[in-house]
Amino acid sequence: MTLTDDHTVLASSKTPFYQAVGDEREVFRAAAGRGLPVLLKGPTGCGKTRFVEAMAAELGRELITVAGHEDMTSADLVGRFLLKGGETVWVDGPLTRAVRAGAVFYLDEVVEARQDTTVVIHPLADHRRELPVDRLGTTVPAAPGFHLVISYNPGYQSVLKSLKESTRQRFVAIELGFPPQAIEVEVIAHEAGIDEQTARVLVTLGNAIRGLDGISLREVASTRMLILAGGLIAEGLSPRSAVRSAVVQALSDDQDVNRALGELVDAILPRS
Template sequence: MPGSEVRPYYVPVGNEEHVFKAAFRQGLSVVLKGPTGCGKTRFVEAMAYDLKRPLITVACHDDLSTADLVGRFLLRGGDTEWVDGPLTRAVREGAICYLDEVVEARQDTTVVLHPLTDHRRQLPIERLGVTLDAAPGFCLVVSYNPGYQSVLKDLKDSTRQRMVAIELGFPAADVEEKIVAVEAGIDHDVAAQLVRVGQAIRRLENVGLREVASTRVLIAAGRLIGAGLSPREAARAAIVGPLTDDATVTAGLVELMDAYLADTSSPD
């Protein structure tokens, strides 16, 4: 991102950087599809840095309204004044606007994106009676997890077909080991143990997990190990706990952790 001296750490798993930059040059919007914790947000941060564009991120939720994105009139000091929302700021500034987990927002909210995601590249602001042309450098990026979302929470076809899709997944084991080691600041051999645990969980079927172990939770476990916890303690706190509340599933995962991880503390 502009103003940042160091590129956000991101290791590509395919041609996603090439596709994103091509879409950006052509003024196309991008939808990132992938499991929770696979690096979608970090990827966008790295692309903003490479393209020298400011990044405005919005964490979407089911109460997110059009006004939350576009803006609203607020009373300040007895006067009513218009305050731009994050999407409007990005349109005016030529920034990358990243809507994380966009399907969590109400569908009537996402419709406002349509004029920005086709050849018009415009944002109508009905409250002001104006239509803004996107400044050079503006790019709309949205993300969601297609494996987690239900039929009732999915991108409308009319929205989906306005965007270039980039599918992200968990990296290959050797790449993920490097990521965990660097991000957690731990020895590569310990990172390799955690990645083997993560892969074992991802291979499980019909065990009652809505989500599998992400790269994010493996990094969290690694950081706990770096703080002095044993690998098993760290894995139970950072991997097992966040994945399930079910006692039976928990017991099964703990047994798996014990089989893969040594019960020794990380050296200071």
Template sequence: MADEPMLAEQNGAIPVAETARPFYQAVGNEEAVFKAAHRQGLSLLLKGPTGCGKTRFVEAMAHDLGRPLITVACHDDLTTADLVGRYLLRGSETVWVDGPLTRAVREGAICYLDEVVEARQDTTVVLHPLADHRRQLPIERLGVTLDAAPGFGLVVSYNPGYQSVLKDLKDSTRQRMVAIEFGFPATEVEEKIVVYEAGVNPATAAELVRLAHAIRRLETGGLREVASTRVLIAAGRLIVEGLSMREAARAAITGPLTDDGAVGRSLNEMIDVYLPELDGAR
């Protein structure tokens, strides 16, 4: 049943059915698209910059659908065995241990592969029979093919800003999925998010968002990423703890965004221009 609580929390899944809904502020029709795709057994591809809310969105959708959520942070060393499973020694016995993707297939959970392009392409090929009409997972080492349990969903995400010739999804993978594009929220929506998540007052949130917009307009090679909603929330939380707005922004925004001394000085100058030098605003 769609509203059954997650029973195997020890497997690393988040039990979503009996918890409060993760805070997510919709900015378009992304919730309707996700739920329609899930009902039809279609896999989803989420595209957008770092810190714009993709992971929180998946958490909220899993909660709404009453499905367990298993999240995998993809990286260069991620192997097929890491996703599917492997034989391990336990005492004097060799036992098979399911990987997160296999657990999701068996349990009817949503499997979320975060930054999927970081995984090797030979690893992501295992997703193909799951992402199309077959909805099956072949496990070569066991000599079996699993049919996805009802409620299973496959969701992957990546940041197009990092894509390159060597790090991109194969066309054969992309065309098996329904895509949802994410960007940073509109000003008023982003301010509400910062207020809710950081606990600052609306005026402080407005100042932080105004600074973020200025940084996002910059054209410089020293910034790998611009100021995300995530770093604004971190700055807001430091402000709640009593740091001044400028101190909080230097720690939560300038530091994470760049290691380049010149770029860092430029960001700090922008902070001095855009943010008042006041004690922490609660």
């Protein structure tokens, strides 16, 4: 029974596909070897979650993922007493399960959670490597292999949703971004199951959107969006329809913005 929406992936012999851009793999392995927590920062859809999945599989460790949100409480992470069969029993939260099992615990979009909730990770992110469970009056030491990973998008967060310095300074930071064109083409072709020429056109469009000035976009065309468009193309949808559904309409509800994006699509995508 889980206390919050979490996703558990057991260690597998098959490592999820991830194409490194820099030395992020080496930094992550070194941090894991020393038990140092990792902070991933980068734009939405650039591959942060896939990177953690790939590294957990490479290290042969279970991965427990939780998405941060404003209603999250410390009990959602640590655990709480619940009524089961007429008895009150303690049920570990996903963080406590990861600490006991020596798993990789990934808290995605950490700044979406309240700051009074995320401070619960502080004792796990320094030399103590332990989790106080106040309701049980005990402290759970991190089992060998436990690794704490958090992520956020610096460009998207407002001043009111920034990462506290007392949290940030406990972590080894890895900055991820959209990959160079050649690597992004390879990733999209592999993930979407399309040919490299089609993937290259999608990447050209994605880079053009990322470089647009003068229109109001909270986010730009991510690698994830381009993969979704590629997947629709692989299912037989025309490139224009695929891009319109997976990219243009997903980026904005503003008609003027969509019109400008549509003109860009017309200029780049071949007519079917």
